[in-house]
Amino acid sequence: MCMNRKALTRTESILAVLLVVAIIAGAVGWTQPGQRIVETVTSTVTVGGSAQTITTTRVVTSTVTVERPISPGAIKIAVVSDIGGRGDLSFNDMAFKGGDEAEKDLGVQMVELISKTEADYVPNLETAARDPDVKLIVGVGFLLSEALLEVAAKYPDKNFAGIDTFTQSLAVQKTGKPLPNMLDIVYEEHKGSAMVGALGCLLAAHYNELGGNYPYIGGVFGIEIPVLWKFEIGYKWGCDWGLKWYEQRFGKRAPLIGEDGRYGSGPNWRDGLYCPQAGQCWYKGRVLWTYTGTFSDITKGYAAAKSMYEQQAIAVYNIAGPLGLGINQA
Secondary structure (H helix, E strand, O other): OOOOOOOOHHHHHHHHHHHHHHHHHHHOEEEEOOEEEEEEEEEEEEEOOEEEEEEEEEEEOOEEEEEEOOOOOOOOEEOOOOOEEOOOOOOHHHHHHHHHHHHHHHHHHEEEEEEEEEHHHHHHHHHHHHOOOOOEEEEHHHHHHHHHHHHHHOOOEEEEEEEOOHHHHHHHHOOOOOOOOEEEEEOOOHHHHHHHHHHHHHHHHHHOOOOOOOOOOEEEEEEOOOHHHHHHHHHHHHHHHHHHHHHHOOOOOOOHHHHHHOOOOOOOOOOOOEEOOOOOOOOOOOOEEOOOOOOOOOHHHHHHHHHHHOOOOOEEEEEEEEEHHHHHHH
């Protein structure tokens, strides 16, 4: 995690960090510091038949929330989208929402560069890099990793950041050292997915206790890439953890979770757990999952989710970006 210190002033560095936070999570409102307002009130009263002047002073501290104006010298940043741009209700929309909030709250100016295909990544990044006023270029998504490597190496005086990218790993593989002007922003996706998996299987157990028949949870993935493997592993692990917690908490197996509601049998099965070797046991057959091979074909998301719902999956987890539009339709 290193940036080109020569290219960034201290103020620009702070804004760059704040911008990244804004893109990830959206910025909060901007409030001016409290202002002291002194009011002097003069009044005339009659006391004992004679008029007297009394002067009182009141001090008021007020706090007001205003929209931060963009100054003529505002920091200019560029956001290069993954395929599709706005409207995916997912990765791109979250990034641009953060950028919009950063414009409003941090006083930066954002330039949007929409990628319609993977062939647009490098041209869009270079368009941003050639703009002398752009101080930070953000690429949104794993698939921009190689394009960021190419363009960041070509423009060493520009600063780049990638969301979910592995550009620095590529740089080390190819040159033996990381790029000084590139920042990869990565997450622990497996942890969040574990929570989703646990919730899904516990939800199935709850409704099965009430007489339902939901033997599965589902997961629809996009292109098979390492970052999605983390989602997959966490999701499956979370389901397994949730069912084991259920047994410990209630002293019985979660009902009807597994292949057609039945537990497996044979030498590798012990008390409803699949044990390929001593000391390694887990629930098997609780998660329906598929890699669609795309992040853009919404019909494939719909078809995959529909198939899982027809097999009585209680819920389907979207790990395919815009394909969630199709999953929601299913």
